[in-house]
Every structure is written in C-alpha cells, then in structure tokens.
Amino acid sequence: MNDNWKIETLAVQSGYDPENGGPRVTPLVQSTTFRYDDAQSVADLFDLKREGFFYTRLANPTVDVLEKKMAALEGGVAAVATSAGQTANTLAIMNIARSGDHVVAVSSLYGGTVSLLTNTLKKFGVEVTFVQPDADSDTVRKAFRPNTKALFGETLANPALIMLDIERFAAIAHENGVPLIVDNTFPTPVLCRPFEFGADIVTHSTTKYSDGHALAVGGIIIEKGDFNWKNGKFPELCNPDPSYHGLVYTDNFAACPYSVKMRAQFIRDLGVPMAPMNAMLTNIGLETLHLRMERHSSNALKLAEHLQKHEKVAWVNYPGLKDSPQRPMMEKYMPNGASGVLCFGVKGGKAAGEIVMNSLKLAAIVVHVADVRTGVLHPASMTHRQLSDEELVAAGVSPDMIRVTVGIENIDDIIADFDQALAKA
Ligand SMILES: *Cc1c(COP(=O)(O)O)cnc(C)c1O
Numbered sequence: 001m002n003d004n005w006k007i008e009t010l011a012v013q014s015g016y017d018p019e020n021g022g023p024r025v026t027p028l029v030q031s032t033t034f035r036y037d038d039a040q041s042v043a044d045l046f047d048l049k050r051e052g053f054f055y056t057r058l059a060n061p062t063v064d065v066l067e068k069k070m071a072a073l074e075g076g077v078a079a080v081a082t083s084a085g086q087t088a089n090t091l092a093i094m095n096i097a098r099s100g101d102h103v104v105a106v107s108s109l110y111g112g113t114v115s116l117l118t119n120t121l122k123k124f125g126v127e128v129t130f131v132q133p134d135a136d137s138d139t140v141r142k143a144f145r146p147n148t149k150a151l152f153g154e155t156l157a158n159p160a161l162i163m164l165d166i167e168r169f170a171a172i173a174h175e176n177g178v179p180l181i182v183d184n185t186f187p188t189p190v191l192c193r194p195f196e197f198g199a200d201i202v203t204h205s206t207t208k209y210s211d212g213h214a215l216a217v218g219g220i221i222i223e224k225g226d227f228n229w230k231n232g233k234f235p236e237l238c239n240p241d242p243s244y245h246g247l248v249y250t251d252n253f254a255a256c257p258y259s260v261k262m263r264a265q266f267i268r269d270l271g272v273p274m275a276p277m278n279a280m281l282t283n284i285g286l287e288t289l290h291l292r293m294e295r296h297s298s299n300a301l302k303l304a305e306h307l308q309k310h311e312k313v314a315w316v317n318y319p320g321l322k323d324s325p326q327r328p329m330m331e332k333y334m335p336n337g338a339s340g341v342l343c344f345g346v347k348g349g350k351a352a353g354e355i356v357m358n359s360l361k362l363a364a365i366v367v368h369v370a371d372v373r374t375g376v377l378h379p380a381s382m383t384h385r386q387l388s389d390e391e392l393v394a395a396g397v398s399p400d401m402i403r404v405t406v407g408i409e410n411i412d413d414i415i416a417d418f419d420q421a422l423a424k425a
Contacts, residue, residue, distance in 0.1 A: 085205020160396025
C-alpha cells in the first residue's frame with residue numbers, strides 16, 4: 001500500500017498485497033484453524049506475543065484484509081470486523097463502558113441502536129442519556145456525568161437523515177475526556193471521513209453500502225489511534241488484564257490498544273467475528289464503493305428533486321436538496337454527495353403512502369437499505385416498530401414517512417416507477 005493513494009485506489013487495492021506468484025484476488029480462507037510446527041508458536045499467539053492466525057473466531061486472513069482496507073479507507077490505525085452492524089455498535093460501547101458507567105447518545109439514531117442503548121445495555125448496567133442533534137452545546141455538556149465513557153452519534157442518521165455536527169460533538173466529548181463514536185454507515189468513507197473532524201472511533205454496518213449488494217450481514221469498528229486512554233477514565237485499557245497474564249493494552253499495543261482489547265476480550269469471549277465468506281463478499285463490494293456512492297448520490301438527488309415538484313407529495317427530506325435545512329452541514333461534511341437514502345410523505349398520509357408502496361414495480365418493499373437495487377420501507381411499521389411514540393419523534397420518524405433507498409439503476413426508470421405509483425394514490 002502506498003501512503004499517498006487516494007480513496008478510489010484504496011477501495012480497490014488496499015488491505016491485500018499479494019506476494020510473488022500469489023493470487024491477485026484476495027483469497028477466501030475458509031478454514032477455522034491453522035497449522036503450526038511447534039507448540040511454542042501457538043502459545044505465543046495465544047499470549048498475543050506474536051501476530052498470526054490460529055483460530056478463525058479471533059482472526060482470519062480474509063477478514064484481516066477487510067479490516068485493513070476499512071482502516072485505510074477511514075484513515076484509522078486498526079479495525080475489528082464483527083458478525084453484524086449491531087455487534088459493532090454494541091462492542092464499540094462495551095469495550096469502554098461497563099456496569100455502573102454511562103454514555104451520552106444523540107437521539108437521531110438507527111432504531112436498533114436506540115433499542116440497544118435503552119434496553120439491552122441498560123440490563124448490563126450501562127445507562128444512557130439522549131441529547132437532540134440540534135441541542136445547544138451547554139445542554140449537551142449537562143448530559144455528561146463523572147462516569148460517562150463515550151459520546152455516540154450517527155453521521156447521517158438512519159432514517160431521519162439528520163446530520164451530526166461531528167466537530168462540535170467531538171469537542172464536547174474531548175472536553176469531558178471521552179471518545180466520540182460515530183456510526184458512519186450511510187455516508188461511507190467515500191463521502192465522509194469522521195476522523196478528519198475529530199471522531200475517535202467509527203463503526204459501520206457493512207451490511208449496507210460497504211457490501212452494497214445485499215449479500216452479507218456484517219459490521220466493523222475502526223480506531224483512529226490518537227485518543228488518550230491514559231486520562232484516568234479507562235483503567236481497563238491501562239491496567240493489567242488478568243485474562244491475559246497481566247498484559248497492559250496501552251503499553252503492549254500502544255498504537256491500537258482499543259482494537260486489541262476488543263478482539264482479545266470481546267471477539268474472543270462473546271464469539272462474534274465476521275465470517276470469512278462475508279468478509280470476502282464485502283471486500284468485493286468495497287472495490288466499487290467509490291463508483292456506487294457517486295451514482296447512489298446523484299440518483300437520489302434527482303429523485304428527491306422530482307418528488308419535491310410532484311403534486312401528490314407532501315414533503316421530501318434529502319440533505320442534498322438546495323433548500324434542505326441540512327444543506328450547510330452537508331456542504332461541510334459530505335461535499336461530494338449526500339448518499340442514496342431519501343424520505344418523503346404522500347399527501348393523504350399513511351394510507352395513501354401505503355398505496356404508493358404497494359404500487360411500485362421496480363422499487364421493492366425491503367427491510368434493507370443501501371444496495372444497488374431501489375427499495376422502499378415504512379419505518380414506523382417496520383424497522384422502528386418497537387419504538388414508543390416519543391422515541392419515534394426523537395428519532396425523527398413521522399407516521400407517514402416512506403424511506404427510499406435509491407439504487408444505481410437508470411434514474412429515468414426509477415422516476416417513472418414512482419410516477420406511476422403516485423398516480424394511483
Ligand atoms: C443497519 C444499521 C445498523 C445495524 O446493522 P446490522 O448489520 O443490520 O446489524 C446500525 N447502524 C445503522 C446506521 C444501520 O443502518
């Protein structure tokens with residue numbers, strides 16, 4: 001890998017450097033285990049004294065390529081791939097917050113993350129305080145407690161498409177000595193690189209644009225590498241780990257202590273690695289990420305502009321629209337495109353919206369976003385079904401909201417499909 005490579009080249013070539021005579025394409029290493037000549041080598045691997053592969057629950061060469069590529073794309077030092085995006089967000093928090101701790105989270109989040117924070121992590125003793133994405137900085141500061149361990153947000157929230165003012169939130173997190181964790185699933189590193197604006201940890205559901213073809217569920221956590229874990233708030237990173245003969249992550253792995261701890265403790269004990277086959281499929285997806293994001297963004301903008309002019313459409317939300325309230329933040333954080341997801345409401349509300357959804361032919365009703373095919377979903381009755389009415393409002397989900405994941409088909413065909421469906425409403 002060349003340090004000067006631009007993102008398009010990194011997407012195609014980083015993470016894998018074939019040796020002389022080696023396969024040009026990243027091989028699928030579909031093996032749970034690896035052979036060694038002597039017992040000491042394996043003992044050293046177990047003790048993290050040397051790098052290598054011994055059991056696919058902890059590390060695998062195909063998964064390793066994906067981790068290196070995603071770290072390169074985001075501009076981080078290390079990455080850990082997981083079985084799902086949910087796992088990535090769970091581990092990103094659990095790695096630094098334990099029972100008795102607290103996190104602050106921005107309220108406009110993916111429904112699964114809201115549920116994770118309010119229900120499941122709470123059962124493990126981690127409390128959460130939500131703040132509005134547009135809350136003034138003092139209100140955000142007041143949400144912090146002495147036991148707060150992280151600030152969590154989403155670059156471009158799914159599905160309300162509210163952008164996070166990464167720089168402002170990063171500054172507040174750092175004033176409080178905690179990292180800013182950003183779920184960057186929707187923009188992908190092609191459209192926004194949160195580390196450049198002060199984020200410390202980035203997560204992805206690779207199930208979405210990284211894979212991009214709706215083939216494989218997966219997640220990843222990337223570490224930027226310059227957060228000061230020795231500020232007194234993170235003893236588990238700086239004190240000897242009894243489960244590794246007293247190893248100290250910040251000393252023994254000073255470049256990426258957060259990632260090593262996560263793999264050594266949580267990937268090991270919870271058993272949630274990404275499967276090699278899924279890493280291979282995701283890696284193939286990444287090879288065209290830069291091309292796809294360009295087309296997803298331009299198609300979504302054209303569809304949003306068209307729907308905005310349509311007499312049967314009540315409202316359209318797409319951060320790339322000229323009159324979007326998100327536009328200034330979009331110009332700062334995602335100047336090259338606003339990604340491929342838009343939301344709209346049909347005049348006549350939920351019932352009329354349902355007719356439109358059922359009448360679409362090219363666009364399918366799918367519980368998915370961010371693949372090459374255009375799809376629609378009704379968040380209030382699908383992905384965000386488990387949320388209370390207040391939680392729906394906080395997440396920016398109105399009862400009539402239709403979320404469109406705009407694919408990379410020909411835009412005229414996509415627009416024609418929405419026109420014929422709207423004509424029936
Ligand atoms: C889908 C999604 C997740 C959850 O990822 P899975 O791969 O479905 O587990 C988390 N965050 C965002 C923003 C998502 O869109």
